[in-house]
Amino acid sequence: MNVQFLGNQSAPCTLIEFCDTRILIDCGLDVGSLLRFLPCDPALPINAKVGDQPFAQCGLHTFLNGAFMFEVPDWTLCDLQNVDAILITSYFHLMGLPFLSEFTNYRGPIYATEPSVAVGRQLMEELVEFVEQDLRAPVNLAGNNKLLSPKGGAVQELLKNSHSWRPMYSKHDIRSCLSRVTTVSWHQHIAVGSTRVMATSSGFCLGSSNWIIKSLQDQIAYVGAAATAVARHPQPLDVAALRSSTVLVLSDLAPPSHTSPDATLNELCHVIGNTLHQRGNVLLPCFPTGLLFDLLDCLEVYLQQIGLGKTVPIYVVSPQAENSLEYSNIVSEWLCTAKQDRVFLPDAPFSHGELVRSGVLFRCAGVDSVLSASLREPAIVFTGHPSARCGSVVQFIQRWGGSASNSIIFTEPGFDPARVLAPFQPLSCRVASCILNAKLSVLDANLLLRDVSPQHVIAPAAFVASSSTPPPTLQSQRLLLQHRALTPWQQLTTVTLPIVAHTSRVLIPAEMASTVNDLTQVGDARSARVTAVIAGTLSMSGGAPTEHAIGWMTQASVVDAAKLALTRRTLLWGTVSPSQLVAALSDSGIFDCKVVQENQLEWAVFLPSIHACVRLSPHQTHISTHDPATRSLLSGILLSLLSQL
Secondary structure, three states: OOOEOOOOOOOOOOOOOOOOOEEOOOOOOOOOHHHHHHHOOOOOOOOOOEOOOOEEOOEEEEEEEEOOOOOOOHHHHHHHHHHHHEEEOOHHHOOOOHHHHHOOOOOOOOOOEEHHHHHHHHHHHHHHHHHOOOOOOOOOOOOOOOOOOOOOHHHHHHHHOHHEEEEOHHHHHHHHOOOOEEEEOOOOOOOOOOOEEEEEOOOOOOEEEEEEEOOOEEEEEEEEOOOOOOOOOOOOOOOHHHHOOOOEEEEEOOOOOOOHHHHHHHHHHHHHHHHHHHOEEEEEEEEEEHHHHHHHHHHHHHHOOOOOOOOEEEEEEEEHHHHHHHOOOOOOHHOOHHHHHOOOOOOOOOHHHHHHHOOOEEOOOOOOHHHHOOOOOEEEEOOOOOOOOOOOOOHHHHHOOOOOOEEEEEEOOOHHHHHHHHOOOOOOOEEOOOOOOOOOHHHHHHHHHHOOOEEEEEEEEOOOOOOOOOOOOOOOOOOOOOOOOOEEOOOOEEEEEEOOOOOOOOOOOOHHOOOOOOEEEEOOOOEEEEEEEEEEEEEEEEEEEEEHHHHHHHOOOOOHHHHHHHHHOOEEOOOOOHHHHHHHHHOOOOOOOOOOOOOOOOOEEEEHHHEEEEEOOOOOOOOOOOOOOHHHHHHHHHHOOOEOO
């Protein structure tokens, strides 16, 4: 098994080769690369020294003064024509997809959840509208040798990976790209090559997914942007689906933080409260989705507590503001249980629905529409782009940055406030960094790995201890535990693991299958399957069966079948219901069974007297106990409830 990392944590793109199947996961776009450039508004009095080359110096920061360019993953390192499918984990990691689908030779299937496609479209169209406002000429990196000559560390870092920079795609490219995406539901099995893949909830944002890749023997779990926080709007992380994984790939972890999310949220509310009491305005550069929904819910409660519930107007300013806020209220099946329950009440799932109806929240396409609606101050404004290089936020910084009574609060991860605001200095307003990163922290990842217990773990190198570092503890905030086989990954590297398929599915031509007799039916009439013993010559290529792999086939004789029985494994067949398991446990003298339905597909049977738990789901059964004898006892009981072949 090979795992090749073509992107980075900000813009992941990972190629997995497993069972002669090649799957590309994610096509991220590093929007943080906008911070290489000066803001695009020509009317803005940028405090920068611009020389004869397209560099500008703002204090200690160096910028490019030219049309925006975006770094894309280096797809030249793989043959896209041989990729069997592309899987998308979230709408943030969909934003680079048009660069691949429209400008390369990839013509295979693309799979993503419906919210990932819908919200991804909103984010891409918003970014295209922002970038189209940039009238500057592009920087000619290829034709300017003086530009690429050594000019110090700051410039060299600025031009890093410039060979992978591309101009922004168009709205036509977005429509063409998304027309090729097939939407999937969670737990929907899809055949890809000789494997089956399945999306499960990652808990990070609307429709965000971890992907499970299964062969007949092994399971690969790809964990993209995931979250374990329970007080947020998406469906929670599906931990059960990650259990029994042979390999677990961690692609995206939050950097260490000195404060907890709750403390950061309290600080954010404190800054907003102080600013409003001083009759100042609050500006929050952000995306028009995701974290915005949670902040609006929190803000409604906080403003009520400080007595400003219906008096302070809130503006969400984005070309996609109305689409984003309305869409979030019609996708209840992708929300957490608390939000789903509100669907059956007169209330909308999110607070912003009521805030709009009560005249507190205003959705505006841009600065002009805000001003035409008679902007009331003091106000709270959520607007983009969080890089402050384009979009309405540029005008709001210009309008409010000169007053000490106003505040700018940064909440989106990946945007350093000092670099974001360097072109706008000097500023008199208060600047607060309240970064709310919902992704798995190292501590969260350590707890998750201890729970799901995979055989192999692949994780970002920055979070893996080196031989010279002391072994981390479970409470470590910076380094992952040495969990069985822990392998670090870096950008543009390939990780190889000794995972080899021992059996495979083979397609038998219909005319040959019609000659098989002595069939045996397994299962009841509703879910019956037919089996038979056959013998033949198997054609292999590259370690996997070729199409129509059986070149010659005969029905095995009784003697042949007896010989085959010596080498083949016993196959288990059927499902176990909680009631069947409870009855079988009672027959074995275990009576204190407590059955809990954890979600729509999984049941847990707790056994306090023997300190064990059995989890049942449609695709796997998990026994949790520290006693090998208890595990053996429960395994025997479960096996006795299954049919054998």
